[in-house]
């Protein structure tokens with residue numbers, strides 16, 4: 058490894074960050090002291106996994122109003138925790154946050170990086186970021202942004218994640234010299250605002266020493282990782298209502314949508330549309346949309362079906378009072394149908410066979 062010393066290479070980042078830093082509600086004013094509220098750092102780091110800063114800010118503020126410390130979060134009802142997270146996606150993070158808060162409330166904050174990494178949901182990056190930002194430990198936090206910045210600065214060919222161990226050793230003295238919290242946040246900020254995938258090198262405080270910039274190779278470093286093609290499914294999204302109740306799936310304990318209530322869905326391929334005139338029940342539809350997940354896309358067609366009476370639901374489904382719908386945690390897709398129910402829809406020209414559809418949602422006694 059023939060990289061220049063990290064402390065001198067990265068030194069301009071410290072004054073640059075002091076000058077340009079955005080005021081964020083979880084950022085401490087004094088970057089040389091330990092953070093006055095490590096819990097705020099924990100909440101922000103978990104929220105910022107997979108979610109943009111601008112989206113996180115209002116959630117963070119509401120979260121700290123509702124759950125101001127680890128004990129309050131540890132004692133909260135699961136539904137209240139999921140409700141407060143509603144709209145942020147990746148709900149596992151909310152459950153990890155609650156479990157981490159329970160650990161901290163019971164045993165106090167860990168005293169080293171290994172202890173932080175054992176808190177649920179932290180992983181090596183978040184534990185290192187917590188160590189540096191909350192506790193001023195020189196623990197190098199390498200996320201996608203940091204890898205991109207360092208790969209370009211050091212002209213690293215190939216996937217910089219393969220050099221993670223070397224990069225951590227290289228970065229540690231600079232964290233000690235320039236301040237763990239300051240340098241960690243400066244690298245994050247540079248990657249988020251200047252050294253983005255299409256970098257703005259003209260405004261970069263380390264452009265004069267950047268290998269990729271000098272070599273004219275910022276577009277090639279780091280190499281773009283091709284994502285697997287997302288699969289698409291086509292679904293009917295069903296709000297079935299009877300006697301002031303709506304049919305829902307209660308939260309599952311595990312999986313992508315764990316902790317969330319869900320509307321029933323049926324594959325359009327096995328429930329093809331037919332002329333609505335053949336259906337005896339009143340039905341309302343709204344324009345469909347494509348719900349995008351990380352590795353999956355769903356083309357959903359929302360329907361609202363009103364029946365005279367409730368039927369016995371199939372296993373895994375439950376009638377819930379419609380009046381309680383706004384108090385239940387729902388994912389983005391299901392919130393959208395919940396909100397459509399308060400708007401005027403249309404009688405669709407085509408819909409699936411509703412008798413078959415009801416049978417698919419009903420228990421064996423129907």
Ligand code: SF4
Nearest residue numbers: 252256258261264267
């Ligand atoms: S000069 Fe450009 S490529 Fe290099 S670190 Fe700065 S923004 Fe990134």
